[in-house]
Amino acid sequence: MTHTVDVVVIGGGQAGLAAGYHLRRKKLDFVILDAQDEPGGAWRHTWDSLHLFSPAAFSSLPGRLMPAQSGEEYPDAHHVVGYLADYDQRYDLPVHRPVRVDSVRRDGHRLRVETDSGAWSARAVVSATGTWWRPFIPAVPGRSTFAGRQLHTTGYRSPEAFAGQRVVVVGGGNSGAQIAADLALADDVDLTWVTQRPPRYLADDIDGRALFDAATARRRALDEGTGDTGGVGSLGDIVAVPPVRTARDAGLLKAEPMFTRLTADGVIWADGTTAAAAAVIWSTGFRPALAHLAPLALRSRQGHIATEGTRAIGEPRLHLLGYGDWTGPASATLIGAGRPAREAAAEITALLS
Known part of the structure; x- marks a missing residue:
């Protein structure tokens, strides 16, 4: 059976939920397909001592401030999971889980999203699968001989x-x-x-607020052609x-x-x-989790998909959220997820109308 909607969002973590918030405000017919069996995205799988870089008030998704965590200036991952679960319920977002997306293909005037529980036909797709699910380990000599x-x-x-x-x-x-x-x-x-x-x-008094401002300023300078400010990398x-x-x-x-x-x-x-x-x-980083988009043949040799804002240049019905600065300033952070999601929802609305 094939389900038909306006928009399919792939991924129910912070970027996918931010997309859902703005698509709901645009009154579009959409679903969010999440491979996880519970809310929280990658935050459910982090190490025990992990804390955010910013206070709760500066780590929020659109429309809902993250409440402070008692006794903690910087909330821990468990608090973030609870916040994302509450966000999901508060806005009654149409999240289907667990649903694993296998592929996205062109199907005439629509895009066909194949999953392990059936297919979805959409006029637009938002990919928000992030990077956590594709860890990178360099090819260091001797890795196969190490006995530990x-x-x-x-x-x-x-x-x-x-x-x-x-x-x-x-x-x-x-x-x-x-x-x-x-x-x-x-x-x-x-x-x-x-x-x-x-x-x-970084200087001890710098936290996620300053990092978001630096990433935003860099993106603005590049867009305006006034030079590269260096962004977060210039700070440390x-x-x-x-x-x-x-x-x-x-x-x-x-x-x-x-x-x-x-x-x-x-x-x-x-x-x-x-x-x-x-x-x-x-602790050697991640790569974008984009295997489900392989049938669209959009990836460069560097592994990224060329975008203008969040929109894929080679497929205007596809938007990408939450993969790093190339899909929006600090878009892989809680505070940075909202603005690219809002812009993607506006572009999709214009496309569908």
């Missing part, structure tokens, strides 16, 4: 799983720094933190959230340069220095 445990950021939960072990954390971004701090502050974990370049901490790589600041100031976050290869029992650097390890945690 290897996992990505997506598989890390807490230091307890590594009690009494030597652990190497790879990555100089926020995830790498936060997981390294989590392990460094544990009494019974021997940590080695490895980064491609020396860690670049690591937000000094309280646990990172504590570990750093205690001298527990000494970063080593990137090793050249893994061995059976650890890692080795170019000068022959070695470090034993029972586990390697790869």
Whole structure:
């Protein structure tokens, strides 16, 4: 059976819900297809100590301020999951879950969305699957010979799983720094933190509010042709959230340069220095989860889809939300999801009318 609607939104995380809010305001007939069996998106799968970079009031989706979390300046992931579940219910968004989308194909004047529970025919599609589901691990020599445990950021939960072990954390971004701090502050974990370049901490008083402003200013400057301000990257790589600041100031976050290869029992650097390890945690980033769009043949060699705003240049019936700055300033954050979603809903409304 094929269901027919105006718009299909693929993904029920923060970007998909923001899209649903604005599509509802435009009075369009739409559905949100979410592969997860419960609300919360990727926030349901993060490590235990993860907190937002910004206070609750500056971490909200459109139309509904996130309430403050008692005793926490920066809410934790569990609080975010509860907020997203409440948001879903408050606006009575038509979320279908669990529904896994297999492909999106052109079908005459419409787009056909194939899923594991039937097909949907839509006049427009919003892809909001994010990046969490496509972790990236670099092809470092020796990975297949390492006898210990290897996992990505997506598989890390807490230091307890590594009690009494030597652990190497790879990555100089926020995830790498936060997981390294989590392990460094544990009494019974021997940590080695490895980064491609020396860690670049943002000033201690900078949080997600400033990052959103920086990303927005960069996008505006590029659009107006006044030059590249550098955006968030010009400020640094690591937000000094309280646990990172504590570990750093205690001298527990000494970063080593990137090793050249893994061995059976650890890692080795170019000068022959070695470090034993029972586990390697790869905090090495993500790639856009876009496999469902492969039949549209829109991706470049760099893995992105060329867009104008959120609209795919090669398929004007497709919009992309939440994949990073290339789909809107800070669009992969809670505070940054709303504006691109509003713009996408406006463009879709114009297209359908």
